[in-house]
Every structure is written in structure tokens, then in C-alpha cells.
Amino acid sequence: MTIWIDIVKSILTALVSLALISSAAAQSLPGGFVYLRDIDPTIIQDIRYATSNNFVGKPLNGYAAGECVVKRDVGLRLKAVQQELAAQNLSLKMFDCYRPVRASLDMVAWAQNGRETVAERRYNPKIPKTELFRLGYIASRSQHSTGAALDLTLVDLKADNSARIDPARAYADCTGPVEARAPEGSVDMGTGYDCTDLKGHTAARSITPEQRAWRNRLVAAMARQGFVNYSKEWWHFSLPGAGGAAYDFPIQPRRN
Template sequence: MTDGRELRRLARSVLGAVLGLVVLVAPSQQVASGDPRPSPAPPVFVALDEVDPTILHDIRYTTRHNFVGRRIHAYRDPVCLLTRPAAEALAEAQDAARSRGYSLKVYDCFRPQTAVDDFVAWAERLRDDRMKDEFYPDVDKAALFEDGYIAARSGHSRGSTVDLTLVELPVARQPRWRPSDGLVPCDAPYGERFADGSVDMGTGYDCFDTLSTTLDPRVRGQARQNRLLLKSLLETAGFSNYAQEWWHYTLDDEPFPDRYVDVPVARRAPG
């Protein structure tokens, strides 16, 4: 007998096929597998907070508190856009998290190709290292491509990948980061890093360091347990982790596995 999870996977596959037909009706808008050109026509994305308003948001790329140090190109609103199957699966993970006394918090969701291009251009400007002391304190910026931290394409541009963490309930007030706060290495002890409200994950978000590898043996105790809990919650809901980043998950049955989309992150994206 087919269980509930298998039925959900089947439904996502059917929905992906239907949406794929909608997107692929115009041949000029097709992007073949492996083609680096982004699609000018977006798949059907939804705002996560319209699917589950209880999931917390901390969309870093609309702020200056990220590894570049400014708002990233094409990030207009602090909104999490995802394909509907990914948003609904994340809502399922949120239900499980809340039953354990936690909430999910998203840092980044759909990422336009324009933003990915912005990251690449930034990485090539080696003298622009204003945020190094926090986000890549032990990595030479010239090595960011070679080490795999920056790439010309991102799974985020397909709409079913999310960067996220866990926050304990009840949610405490999160302070707003200001440049005057200074920069503390992302691999510093939990009590020294910027307190963004998340549980201890062993590093901060977007920490360009091998310590961010999900199962790095140097991460022990509560931090390791927190990583494993996040991994369990997301895998049960149908996501898989990118092993080099504890925060990075992609829906297994993503409806658009070969499409890289370029529209702004906005509450009402054009489409």
C-alpha cells in the first residue's frame, strides 16, 4: 500500500509535469539541461509566507549583513520565493519542527541568475574584502572559485533550494546587524558570533570554511545535534542536504531540475 509520503511525492511529480508544460510552451524560452543561459520566463513561484506564515525569514541578501557587504542585485523584497512543491514540503518540515519546540528560519530561497552573476563579479574583485573577517576569515578570496564557494550557476535559481536554520520557540527578539557592530569570525564560539536568533550550528550562515561541512567531525555536542535535527526534519519532508553547507537543502523531486531562472526576488515578480 502506498504511504502518505509516496503520495505526496507522486503529487509533486504530477504538478511539476503540469507546470513544466506551462513553462515550455514557448520554444524560445526553453533552456536545455546544462545550458548556462537563464530562462526569461519564471516557473510558477509562490511566496513561502503565503503557504506557511509561521516560518521565520532573515533574507540576508536584501541587507548589508552578507559576505559581499551590500544588498545583492535583483533582491528587491525580503521575501522567500519557491516552487509550490518546495514551499509545501517546507511547511511539512515546519510542522515537525514546531512539535519539537523549534521554528525553521530561511536565509535565502529562489536566487536570480542576476544575483549569481553579481556574486561572480564580486569574487573577481579581489580587493573588495570588506566582509572577510566574518564570512571567510581563513580563506583567501582568490580561492573562492577553486574551493567551490562561488560558482557561475546555483541550484537556488531553479526555485526548489533553500538556505535555512532552526530557532528555539518562543522566538526571541532578533537584533538588527549594524556595521558598527563589527565583524566576528563565522567560526568563532557561538556566544561570540552575531546573535541572529538561531540555535548553535557550529558556524554562522554563509561561513566559507570547511567547518561548515554538515558532518564535519570537529563539530560536536549540541551544535552537531542541531545540525542532525535540521537534516532529519528536512530529509523527512523530501529534501537533501548539500554536504558542504549545513544550511543548504534541495527538494528531491524539484519540478524544474534543469531550468535557471532570472527574475527579481520581489513580492510580485513579473511573469
């Protein structure tokens, strides 16, 4: 009887070990990538390309989960930024982090499909979408795919950030007043996220002093950790030297 008990225990131990190994394998990411939640779970995430709330109007290929995936060094620097902001009752909010190459190809197909809907025009009210690549707003080979680029904003933790987008509502375009634009649960940077317009340029002159102050605050906080802003997008930052080869692994749900 004792022999059978020992055999059963050995089998159970082996099964538990196999389950743990399988779980770890499912969580493994290539190239030094990590889930940002494993570095700092306090950073707010709204990964827009995993949803229909983006300029393409559907989840992009490769976004099987709304998770921010970053290179470890990038994640540690974001954690440092977040710690500085937390003392000011502010938080980072991530819109996009690592982006699979297949998602960028989805953007290429969208730009060339010959259609422009009212919802799409909210994001690019003045520029035909076929021109977005030439003008540098979208790239078929994105730094995001190397792990070197991020899209983000600031959240005032003292404010009411509860408003959610209503798909049935006709919102103003991304350059409109904040109360008329689609809600993003963040501070007013002068435009919405992914707004392909001169007003979305970081140093745009057509924004209010308060909006400029928020942009400057974000740029300064990120710069203290080595991040560089892209001049045509107030939300886009990259970390020089953090990139390398482009990756195309899909973003999968994170397992605890």
C-alpha cells in the same frame, strides 16, 4: 438620471476589475513559483541577500524584496517540516530561496574585484575569495536559480532571539564562539550562515556535541520531506527533481 447612475456604476465596476487584474498580474510568478508566505506565513524569513548583512556586504542584484520565493511543491514540503517542528517549539528560518541568475553574477564580480575587507573575512577567514568557486562554495550557475535549493536554519522559539546585528561592532569571524559572532537569532549550529570553512561542513568534527545534535536534527527533519543536504554547507538543502531551467526574474515585494 437612472441611465447616468447605471453608466457610473459600470465604469466603477470596470475600474475595480482592472485594479484586481493588475494586482494579480503584479503578483504572478513564472514557472510554478510562489511566495512562501502564501504557503506558510509562520516560517521565519531573514533573506540575507536582500540586505547588507551578507558576505558581499550589499543587497544583491535582483533582490528587490526580502521574500522567500519557492516552487509550490517545495513550499508545501517546507510547510510539512514546519508543522513537525512547531510541535517541538522550533521553527525554520529561511536565509535564501530562489536566487535570480543576476545575483549569482553579482557574486562572481565580487570574487574577482581584487579586494577583501575585514567584514568579508568574517565569512571566509581562511580561504581567499578567489578560491571559493573552485572549492565549490559559490557557483556562477546556482541550483537556487532553478528553484531547487534553499538556505535555512532552526530557531528555538523558547529562546531570546531579539539580538540584532550592529554594523559598527567588530564581530568574531563565522567560526568563533556563538556569543562573539554576529547574532542570527537561531540555534548555535557551530558556525554562522555562509561560513566558508571546514567547520561549516555538515559533518565537521570540530564542533560540540550540542551543535552536532542541532545539525542532525535539521538534516533529519528536512530529509523526511525529501530534501538533501549539501555536505560543505550545513544550511544548504535541495529537493531532487524540483529544479529545471534557471530563472532570472527579480524578487519583488509581495502584495496582500
